[in-house]
Amino acid sequence: MVTRKTGRRMIIPLAPALRVHIESMPASRDSKAPLHPRASRVLARRGNSSMLSRQFAELLAQAGLREKTTHVGRGKTRSVRREVNALSFHSLRRTATTLLHEAGVAAAVAQALIGHDSEQIHNDYINVGRDALKNAVATLPTIL
Numbered sequence: 001m002v003t004r005k006t007g008r009r010m011i012i013p014l015a016p017a018l019r020v021h022i023e024s025m026p027a028s029r030d031s032k033a034p035l036h037p038r039a040s041r042v043l044a045r046r047g048n049s050s051m052l053s054r055q056f057a058e059l060l061a062q063a064g065l066r067e068k069t070t071h072v073g074r075g076k077t078r079s080v081r082r083e084v085n086a087l088s089f090h091s092l093r094r095t096a097t098t099l100l101h102e103a104g105v106a107a108a109v110a111q112a113l114i115g116h117d118s119e120q121i122h123n124d125y126i127n128v129g130r131d132a133l134k135n136a137v138a139t140l141p142t143i144l
Helices: 016-024 037-046 050-062 089-102 107-114 119-124 130-138
Strands: none
Touching (some): 037 050, 050 089, 089 107, 107 119
16 A cells, blocks of 8 residues: 555555455455445545545444534634544544554554654554553552
């Protein structure tokens, strides 16, 4: 895969559960057919993934996991930071980064897999969870 943002070539192995799911899907006669034709059409038509992110946000709202957002322009330009919702398609990337970190995967490996260009950006994506903090405290020696 080549990233759109940086043009960097990346190799991303499939998680075993995802591979099993994909292999269980009906096969197409066209070996170049996309796995998700509707998403592929949206991406081809729009040229970016913003509409897919909006659709994902709508699914989260329908499931009651986040507030429904309105997509009304607020007169803001690109120079103004957009509002960030803690639960979005992008939050899956943050979750993956955190899970890799908590599983003890080497930072350089996790950074390469996620596709971060710098250690600083990578570190910004890590959210240390409560279980990780409890496990860290459990490693401290007993003091009598």
